[in-house]
Amino acid sequence: MKYRTYLLLVVATAFWGVGFPIAKIGVEYIHPFSFAFLRFSLVFVLFVLFFKLSLYNLAEKLFLNFKLLFLMALTGIFLYGIFFLFALKFAKASDVSLISGANPIITAIIAWIVLKERLTPLGVLGICVSFVGIAFIVSKGDLKTITTLNFNLGDFLMLLATTMWAVYSVITKKALRGLSTTEAVCLSSLLGALIFLPLAVFKGNLHLTYPFKAWASLMYMVLFSTIIAFSAWYNGIKEIGATKASVFxxxxxxxxxxxxxxxLGESLSFYEVIGGLFVIVGVVMTNKRVSGEHRLQKQ
Known part of the structure; x- marks a missing residue:
């Protein structure tokens, strides 16, 4: 059973990781606004069908939790979607995926500020190590790039996207007190799609005659990177807990x-290897903070 659980978590992270270059293919043909609108509209519809959710119950939950759900949609769907998709237009997909690896670090900082979650010296050190890695990736190995603010726009946008996702994660912790995870993701996707709709229509040249590879990219992000990955991830968490799962x-x-x-045929650069290692090591160190807290709570 444990190996099956580990496999589920690996599958989820694989689908998320593969999503970076796949989404980059999609935004070459579909404007980011239209891509995001179509993605989250389909996510909402398929979530309702796949999880057999009651529309009446969803409407009731939306009314009772509108403020938190709107904030989730604004940060984790709308702002994250804009920054992420435009980052893919200006930066290498490999750089974007490496920068996204710092999400647990930024989440830990925001949770410390907003939720007053405890940070140990090891956690602080892990945050510093990860940010060194991010700086190395953003500067392409030349730290003078940061002091002169001469870095790639896509890398900067991905940092903003990662920050928005971290804010979304913290808000979700509060929202889940009155909603199931499935309901929260489903309803925030609906609101996110509605926010994107006017931009998709008036700025995104929305239509349905995109080439096959564009639709294939979009459907991958809907089915594999969202619904299947989501299901695999939370099934894994049910078996071994969020703390152990976070390492994956x-x-x-x-x-x-x-x-x-x-x-995509992108080349793997030295700065990506070094920076990526720093980010991963920092995340592992910060996760030790979470594990320590859970042990204290059990005693």
């Missing part, structure tokens, strides 16, 4: 980089 997040940038090299 480190595989996301690994799968992202490998797929970017294989699918």
């Amino acid at each position: 997040v480190n595989l996301v940038p690994v799968f992202g980089v490998i797929t970017s090299v294989v699918v």
Whole structure:
């Protein structure tokens, strides 16, 4: 059973990691606004069908939890979607996936500020190590790039996207007190799609005659990177808990980089290897903070 659980978690992180280069293919043909609108509209519809959710119950939950759900949609769907998809237009998919690996670090900082979650000296050190890795990736190995603010726009946008996802994660912790995870993701996807709708229509040249590879990219992000990955991830968490499962997040940038090299033909640079290692080591150190807290709570 444990090996099956580990397999589920690896599958989820693989689908998320592969999503970076796959989404990059999609936004070459579909405007990011339209891509995001179509993705989250389909996510909502398929979530309702796949999980057999009651529309009446969803409407009631939306009314009772509208403020939190709107904030989730604004940060984790709308702002994250804009920054992420435009980052893919300006930066290598491998760089974008590596920068995304810092999400647990940024989440830990925001949770410390907003939720007053405890940070140990090891956790602080892990945050510093990860940010050194991010700086190495963003500067392409030349730290003078940061002091002169001469870095790639896509890398900067991905940092903003990662921050928005971290804010979304913290808000989700509060929202889940009155909603199931499935309901929260489903309803925030609906609101996110509605926010994207006017931009998709008036700025995104929305239509349905995109080439096959664009639709294939979109459907991958809907089916594999969202619904299947979501299901596998939370089934894994049910078996071994969120603390142990969080370690598997480190595989996301690994799968992202490998797929970017294989699918898009991107070259793997020295700065990406060094920076990626720093990010992953920092995340592991910060996760030790979480494990320590859980042990204290059990005593």
